[in-house]
Amino acid sequence: MKNQLSQKNSLTVETLDDLATLANYSFMDTLNADPDATDNGADHDPRQVFSGHYVPVSPTPIKDPEYIAHSKDLFSELGFSDSLAQSNGFIQMFSGDITELPAPLRKVGWATGYALSIYGTEYIQQCPFQTGNGYGDGRAVSVLEADIKGKHWEMQLKGGGRTPYCRGGDGRAVLRSSVREFLAQEHMHALGVPTSRSLSLYVSKTEKVKRPWYSEGSRRQDPDRMISEPVAISTRVAPSFLRVGQLELFCRRARQQAHPDAMAELEMIVLHLIDREYADVIDKRLSIVEKVLLLATMFRDRLTSLIANWIRVGYCQGNFNSDNCAAGGFTLDYGPFGFCELFDPHYQPWTGGGQHFSFLNQPAAAERNFHMFWTALRPLLASNQVALDQLEEIRNGFADEMQAKLESMWASKLGLETFNGTLFRELGALMIQTPVDYTLFFRELSHIPDDIGKLQISFYTSFGSKDADGLNQRWIAWFDEWRSLIDSRADSREAISEQMLQVNPKYSLREWFVVPAYQQAAMGDYRLIRELQTVMTQPYAEQSQEIEAKYYRKKPPEFHGLGGLSHYSCSS
Numbered sequence: 001m002k003n004q005l006s007q008k009n010s011l012t013v014e015t016l017d018d019l020a021t022l023a024n025y026s027f028m029d030t031l032n033a034d035p036d037a038t039d040n041g042a043d044h045d046p047r048q049v050f051s052g053h054y055v056p057v058s059p060t061p062i063k064d065p066e067y068i069a070h071s072k073d074l075f076s077e078l079g080f081s082d083s084l085a086q087s088n089g090f091i092q093m094f095s096g097d098i099t100e101l102p103a104p105l106r107k108v109g110w111a112t113g114y115a116l117s118i119y120g121t122e123y124i125q126q127c128p129f130q131t132g133n134g135y136g137d138g139r140a141v142s143v144l145e146a147d148i149k150g151k152h153w154e155m156q157l158k159g160g161g162r163t164p165y166c167r168g169g170d171g172r173a174v175l176r177s178s179v180r181e182f183l184a185q186e187h188m189h190a191l192g193v194p195t196s197r198s199l200s201l202y203v204s205k206t207e208k209v210k211r212p213w214y215s216e217g218s219r220r221q222d223p224d225r226m227i228s229e230p231v232a233i234s235t236r237v238a239p240s241f242l243r244v245g246q247l248e249l250f251c252r253r254a255r256q257q258a259h260p261d262a263m264a265e266l267e268m269i270v271l272h273l274i275d276r277e278y279a280d281v282i283d284k285r286l287s288i289v290e291k292v293l294l295l296a297t298m299f300r301d302r303l304t305s306l307i308a309n310w311i312r313v314g315y316c317q318g319n320f321n322s323d324n325c326a327a328g329g330f331t332l333d334y335g336p337f338g339f340c341e342l343f344d345p346h347y348q349p350w351t352g353g354g355q356h357f358s359f360l361n362q363p364a365a366a367e368r369n370f371h372m373f374w375t376a377l378r379p380l381l382a383s384n385q386v387a388l389d390q391l392e393e394i395r396n397g398f399a400d401e402m403q404a405k406l407e408s409m410w411a412s413k414l415g416l417e418t419f420n421g422t423l424f425r426e427l428g429a430l431m432i433q434t435p436v437d438y439t440l441f442f443r444e445l446s447h448i449p450d451d452i453g454k455l456q457i458s459f460y461t462s463f464g465s466k467d468a469d470g471l472n473q474r475w476i477a478w479f480d481e482w483r484s485l486i487d488s489r490a491d492s493r494e495a496i497s498e499q500m501l502q503v504n505p506k507y508s509l510r511e512w513f514v515v516p517a518y519q520q521a522a523m524g525d526y527r528l529i530r531e532l533q534t535v536m537t538q539p540y541a542e543q544s545q546e547i548e549a550k551y552y553r554k555k556p557p558e559f560h561g562l563g564g565l566s567h568y569s570c571s572s
């Protein structure tokens with residue numbers, strides 16, 4: 001061991017022995033294990049899990065793992081030396097083999113059950129047993145919790161093999177979806193949007209699985225063939241992976257009195273959530289009632305901020321079910337996501353997602369998830385009508401808080417001190433009628449040009465030719481009005497521009513940048529992934545002219561409507 005325990009906070013993690021000194025498995029140590037599970041986690045077949053907060057599971061390593069990438073930013077934040085990512089022990093652990101870890105690192109991981117609500121309606125149909133007891137982490141296996149530099153982190157393998165919740169799935173994630181998630185998480189973090197983080201990405205040199213996918217050039221909604229893809233494991237990191245759906249599962253069981261400890265298990269998971277995600281804002285000494293009320297207030301605050309941030313950067317989650325909604329209020333599950341290019345309020349890249357999860361409907365979808373969160377907390381206050389009324393008030397205040405956050409976000413994108421509804425609505429109408437690139441438009445606007453001509457680079461159609469419908473005139477009038485509002489501000493134009501450049505990114509992770517990166521990676525060439533990592537983790541920086549020419553671009557016309565690039569049905 002190169003470092004001493006007493007130096008924990010300044011520890012540089014160079015080996016697994018160093019990592020071992022930081023381990024603190026709070027989930028396994030404070031919550032209930034499934035009483036029917038084997039301790040060694042060797043049980044991988046789908047089955048019902050009736051009680052307990054987690055199932056001990058050993059991950060299934062991918063065969064012949066090869067290093068693709070790690071997040072240098074996260075490594076540096078955690079004090080991990082870069083060389084660790086390519087060391088044998090680390091590769092072994094984070095490609096799913098935890099059988100040889102030095103103590104106190106554990107040789108068994110854990111998977112959790114959760115319930116599913118879609119847009120505020122409870123479902124059990126997705127559970128193979130039609131009870132809800134077989135739904136949860138089907139291919140995500142947590143392998144470590146650690147206290148690092150004053151923060152608590154959980155590390156979870158995605159694609160780490162089958163768990164009792166795998167529902168007949170193979171427990172794997174393919175290279176394509178792993179590359180997408182790996183890049184997007186760190187991009188979102190750099191955009192200033194709360195998110196789970198990417199630690200590492202390893203691919204198997206020999207193991208492949210089949211997934212439905214699109215033929216080259218297909219414009220169909222759904223994939224038209226099965227393809228064989230390499231499997232990969234990406235490791236994601238967050239203070240916890242507790243989801244709204246998880247609280248719901250325990251609430252449903254308490255409601256149905258499914259077993260004698262159901263109510264106690266609900267309370268335990270809620271208190272655990274507070275410990276893991278809200279310890280800095282919810283005092284341990286408060287009563288349970290006070291804790292629950294504060295939790296609801298804080299989650300509402302985080303969730304509304306998160307959604308405003310998503311819209312600010314053009315992010316569409318695509319499948320914002322309660323089981324994809326982190327109870328800590330950050331972005332989770334980068335499968336069905338996409339970044340809006342051509343502005344469309346109904347933008348939805350995932351063909352299975354439906355309009356209710358489309359780009360500008362995300363505030364409404366979030367409110368449904370918040371409603372399910374509220375529903376899950378209610379049993380804990382059942383005997384206290386005053387507290388229930390207070391909780392209801394918090395629930396009912398969601399829409400106003402969401403609206404306030406959205407208005408302040410739009411004002412900041414436009415460089416204004418206060419939201420101007422008339423100006424905003426006219427811009428929305430114009431952006432729907434004139435095809436505009438969302439990222440480029442706001443970035444160009446951030447330079448506060450003197451005439452509207454400078455914004456043309458963001459338009460997908462040419463501006464200034466015919467103006468039969470008076471659209472050009474309306475754009476000019478809108479621009480003049482906006483400029484006069486900017487000019488009436490006390491701050492200098494430079495200062496306003498500076499602020500706008502901080503909220504309107506220059507680079508966003510467009511799908512057509514990612515497609516060649518995962519295609520080349522499947523042939524063993526990882527350079528494009530690493531280039532995207534560099535570019536997309538500094539999305540507000542101008543970067544070089546070469547990078548600008550390559551990545552500050554509208555979507556080429558030939559890519560519009562292409563299956564697997566403009567839309568996709570398989571995110572796993």
Ligand SMILES: Nc1ncnc2c1ncn2[C@@H]1O[C@H](COP(=O)(O)OP(=O)(O)OP(=O)(O)O)[C@@H](O)[C@H]1O
Binds near residue numbers: 168
């Ligand atoms: N290949 C697979 N094998 C087993 N289970 C799977 C597989 N793909 C998805 N699942 C499970 O199906 C459910 C819904 O899938 P979804 O695409 O939301 O999840 P995901 O992308 O795997 O998960 P996460 O939300 O953990 O990022 C999840 O519970 C997930 O674990």
Ligand SMILES: [Mg+2]
Binds near residue numbers: 323324
């Ligand atoms: Mg999911």
